[in-house]
Amino acid sequence: MIVLEPRPQPSRALGLLSPVIAIGLTLVAGGILMALMGRPPLQALEIYFFQPFEEFWLWLTLPADEAAMWLYTPSEVVVKAIPLALIGAGLAVCFRANVWNIGAAGQYTLGAVLGGWLALGAPEGASGIWLAPYLAAGVLGGMICAAIPAWLRVRFNANEILVSLMLTYVAALLLDWLVRGPLKDPAGYGFPVSKDFSESFVMPVLVDGTRLHLGVVFAILAAVALWVMMGRTMKGFEVRVIGAAPRAGAFAGFSRDRTIWFVMLLSGGLAGLAGAIEVSATVGHLQPQISAEYGFVAIIVAFLGRLNPVGALFGAVILAVSYIGGENAQIMLKLPKAVTGIFQGMLLFFLLGCDTLIRYRIRLALPGRA
């Protein structure tokens, strides 16, 4: 029988260590899985998790002409991490308030749709400043999508998990209808893609030869700004109190409803921004598949970062590595794609389990003992 003894104070050491322990346990379990599947465990783990870091190290340390080729994979990790971090940071704040926005994927999609609608409707030869309204449209799109579960929760007490989740399907179908109908490229042979966005709507690339784009600045800024907000402002305090002790918050005069609106719009806006950025930077037009599943993976990112916005940056990198490692493992070890999902699920399991260690000591006791 598992017995939990509360610690007098949450352990700070374990607060920092628990993600590390969780990752460690995932690696061990993953290694066992690889061995059971007949693949060399150490090599498989290396490809899954460490190769991008190795390549980054090579880029840092080799002379310039040899180094260039090693930048691509690390830069791809960052590119993949950008939307994960943006959404994850927003979700971290939202979850702290005990508001469970599970529909970030729908907000991401709607952000991409609204931004794309603007980009496609803009006059020819629009100049570079149009990028700003494009991104703003992305934020707005995400907020609109998030406003629905927020309003339904505040007004009708409808469970935001289920409403936001249902909207992910609605948003995906809406995008599908748009690119097959009103927004379809007339010169596209009838395929469900929109016209390509013009230059001014494409996120500027920061490093030649890679896809590393301006979005990384947004991700870092957002994470830091949210971290400051949560840790040092009244608003952040309000969010944390409403989440942890709503009755106490009510006594302090904090409005639960306003907090729900605030965190939903915030996380929705960031998810929408991520959608607009990702479409602009890596796809360049609207199409049915725009990686909206980042909205779900970002939930793991938020937890991996211990519901801390800056932690979400690290969580995003780790998860991005697991994706890219997964692709490389497919190419080099012929491992099926499903294994990546297993790794990600295990990681979250171990994380959640390890988090318990922060507040409790675990003892195994025979039933009946004191």
Next chain:
Amino acid sequence: MENFIISMIIAATPLLLAAMGELVTERSGVLNLGVEGMMLMGAVVSFAVANSTGSSTLGIACGAGAGLTMALIFSVIALSLLANQAATGLALTIFGIGASGLIGQSFVGIALDPLPKLAIPALSDSTAFGRILLGHDAMVYLALALAGGVAWFLSNTRGGLALRAVGDNHDSGHALGYNVIAIRYLATMFGGACAGLGGAYLSLAYTPMWAENMTAGRGWIALALVVFATWKPWRLVAGAYLFAAVTQLQFYGQDWGLPVASQFLAMAPYVATILALVIISRDVNLTKANAPACIGRPFRAER
């Protein structure tokens, strides 16, 4: 029209099975979002076993077992280790999708015979009534029997009373001597077994094959259905049939020439769920009177 109703009944069965299990889980105060993952594991394991042993009964049983095992993992992390239930459930879904995909690799492209229909020849074929009500496979009737069993259990037995007590107020339940954690473990495992049955139905009867991610979101619809039904078993049956009907409208609507773009028809079930959630939740008192008050809240026995 008659075929529409038959399709509706068949489509409702996996939803009904999974949602009924989740209803029991939630009545005990546990929110398990991992239904999709549990259904998929049930689908792949039942197919694998049925294919390897030739026995669909064994397959169904193992499918239920797979769902139960997944629910056990959830219970250890969320109930014993007090982790956040929503996050644990999500992890279960992600893990279940991946694990089922991996296990299913060797079973793609294999066909099985569907579950045999229980046919009473004279009755089942002759009238429309007969065709609609009789002549389905065993699991359709099992789902309805399950609904009846759950309804009876919850309202007429001591066990059901204990379960509801624990879901409404776990501190009082504990004070009364109920073992809160044990009851929740059992309720969650039951929910997992039912989800496994729902998945088994998909891979053994609905489309007798295995395909990655073949639940296609049914687990999430099942979760919505439980809320839609305000946690009452017979309302859940009605809800499941209603949703199946709306889903089938996507196809029959095109056949009937409904002038609506197919994407909007496809959206209908999800929009309908949202509307249903709003209607049900609108009356705060109604929800409060029906929702297990302790749902999602971790319980730790204070001495």
Next chain:
Amino acid sequence: MIRKLALAAAGLMLAATAQAADLKIGFVYVGPVGDFGWSYQHDQGRLAVEKEFGDRVETTYVESVPEGPDAERVIRQLAASGHGLIFTTSFGYMDPTLKIAKMFPKVKFEHATGYKRAKNLSTYSARFYEGRHVIGTIAGMMTKTKKIGYIASVPIPEVVRGINSATLAARKIDPSITVQVIWVNSWYDPGKEADAAKALISNGADVIMQHTDSPAGLQAAENAGVYAFGQASDMIKFAPTHQLTAITDNWAPYYIERTKAVLDGTWESTNTWGGIAAGEVKMAPFTNMPDDVKAAAKKAVADIASGAVHPFAGPIKDRDGVERVAAGAVADDGMLLGMNWFVEGVLGDLPK
């Protein structure tokens, strides 16, 4: 120390790429190899290449690569890790393939079902509509209710072409035949495909065709005692007593030819659109049908292969009565590639 690490890591990369083969060939699939449909058939082509060239080639494949941002990275990874010939097997890979082709001019790329080319990028597709003509002929002869059901995926010209070709062929047998289309808005969703099949059957269709990738619709037809056709692969296992035939994608001849061209140094950028004559479209054995239907089907195959019959020979009118192809003429490739209208006899909406 740093040097050592660098060399070790480089060695790791090279170890993964060092081999005795003359050519490494990469394949990018949009679905799982086990889908028993589109991607499965491409993989069969890959296996044929391995068999044909033995140790001279080494093949790699990456499956279930979504058509979004990830595609570019995967294609690039293949190009950067020593693959000299890369096949990208879905329309949505078009722009990423083009981009990477520009970055790696020495690598040869082959993109399926697309239309953008470059010096080192070829396009290829198959005239599946020729196969549709054959199954339309069979269906026309087999249907008793004069209603054919069609499970369609997404309204792109490829799919519309197939529907039209089958309809034209069926109506040549009997002009009263109608084809009811149901869109499932997905290439692969067994549950939906089965539901669509049942809906079509309940509305009176007694022959089912599909342009979706799973055998679920076929299975539903078998269980309802209705005839149906397999798609992309021979799906007879799923409908032993009711599959009439299947239009199988046979990529082996094309893949072998292109591999040989690279090995011989004669590879050039081309656009290939092969059909029954080239062997890219193959019909599965004709089963579960009376002899006269079988004979008619075989004749249809022979006629198309020889060029005696063109599936889109005029006069062809669309649903609004507009004449699209005049009597005596045939639809040209341009019209086929951009086809976004239905011929007379097709029921179901066509999103514009």
